Amino acid sequence: MPSSDAGSPNQHHADIKANPQPQTHINIKDSQEVFFKIRRETPLKKLMDAYHERTGRTTGTVRFLVDGERVKPDDTPNSLDMEDGDQIEVMIEQVGGQ
């Protein structure tokens, strides 16, 4: 779903649809919201790599979260118990010191 996050530049969405049926289609909504369709057994690393490639962000500067839990590269929609329409949120690295 499109979100109104225009005001926060350091957070982007990649809405990744995990479809229960084996699917190989990848839907890209726009540059910031990316819709994928993948098999439930496919490691999410594939999506992460696709995201990195598409946005040009290097590994280590973005964090992938499902409902607040970090996504490991070898997690699959099955292992994370994801439902159809669930989101993977992409967060940009935060630093702070002042």
Added chain:
Amino acid sequence: MGSPTETIMKSARFLSRKRAHRDVFRSGDLAVHSCAMAQGRLMEAGSQQLSWYSRLHLWHIYRAARGFTAGLFGKFENWYRFFVAQIREQNPPPSKRRRTSTSNHDQILRGAIHRPEEQKNNEPLERASKQGLSSVDIQHVAVPAANHVITPTTTIDTKCYLPKPKPRPKKSLSQILLERRQSQHRIFSTPPPRDPTRERNDSHHPSSTSKNSSHEESLNANGFAYINNRPSILIDNSKIPRHLETNGDGDLTAPSQPSVSVPNAATQSNPEKVVSTHTSSSNLGLESPRKSKAQVGANNSKTFEELQEYIEFLHSIRSKDGIPQTLDYAKEERDKIIIRKSSKIPTLPSSDLEIVKKALVQTSSKTPLVSKFSIDIHSRDIITLASPNWLNDEVVNFYASLITDRSKSSSDMPKVHMFNTFFYPTLRRSGYKGIKKWTKRAKVDFMDMDFIIVPVHLSVHWCLSVINFRDKRFEYWDSLGGGGNEVFESLRDYVKEESAGEIDLSQWTDYYPKNNPKQNNGYDCGVFTCKTAECISRGALMNFDQSDMMNIRNWMVKEILDGRLQQASA
């Protein structure tokens, strides 16, 4: 950005608009940003000549900056002083622009920047103090001519001799006490200005209570009284007992020459006339004591009124939406023992220190140093724990997981869940629906928790908010001393939604501690945040401050490498 002057005006306008909601000054991020902005502009504008109007606004910025980041922007203050000195030198303000308004703000402004007349009058005093003369040596103190005739050569039977402050005569305690009691017959004092909040219980008139013990204390051993923190002596001639006039003892022995002589006519015809001599070269120094006394009273009542107004204003803000107020002074008093330094954090053993030092050397290795809680800590992450680096989210999140993990694994600890650093931004951005599955996924029994800790990331600053189910309050811990109204609002909404209305939030208060451990630099806030969370998670008092930061950073490296928290519960 336009010219420096323009920018200053802009930021000043911004700030003075915010002054209407003074509460805003407690919100940390805005404060920090505004101060930093003002600092930068000031430095830029250091060499510019500004109009009188701009200077007024500069003062706004300066006050705002000082108000809450006292000490943090020490440089800023120096800059301001330098700047003001320069302006005064280059561009003496025309006297016709002098304002007649007597608002507190203007008084300060005038006092800080612009007082040519007073300076002229103070010259003798200043010269004298430069030469190292004590007050009794000053012959040419200009008593305002309207009231007194200066007759330095006249000898008068009602002389008043100022005691020499130094050297102090060595006396026994009983002697001093006796003299103090005696001296009260002739020296009537106004106590040092008090905390206006206490003023309301203090209804008696100062001069009518010479027996009052608190007034006794305001006289020091030499018999000096203090008016408005400046040493002064008020002498009421009518009250001087006859036998003391000629019989000066120890402390009050007449110096070789009388310093201030009271004209005969004045003292005899008007027994209430009083004379004051101020040892400091303050601008109050030449006013008649009556006036200064009145001024002290007026100032006190004025600040008290202002304070009351301010409190009422805060109340009116807070009481909207039925949110109870936090200005519970008794409670704040209790909370003053937040820091307990008795249980000091132990230094890291030297064997561990070697491991830590090794880990803090940057490597380009792709393999993570630690991998736990689905978080990979690489060298580039752990290196942020080397002082003076800023902490990144990986370290804070890993530490949060350590805290949650410890609470889960030991039954005698408070039940704590610490969300990761992305909780708050998600809550802000997409509201409750953005994070409603988080507790389910983390298997948190929301209603059974003691504390839920939410790290807050404010673009360049880490701080902490706590949902405290024990004390029924929302807490905001900021090592820069900011306040978190927005955070409180968000968390209030979150708890309301998450508990599905089961928790009665009308009894919950917002709380920001006044004396939590504070950072005095620009890079340790992440460490403060993590350590504060750790202390809260075991229900303990804070046992650290800025001086422990290096040690805590080392401990954190060790704890992250080990994948568990080391420190014993207090």
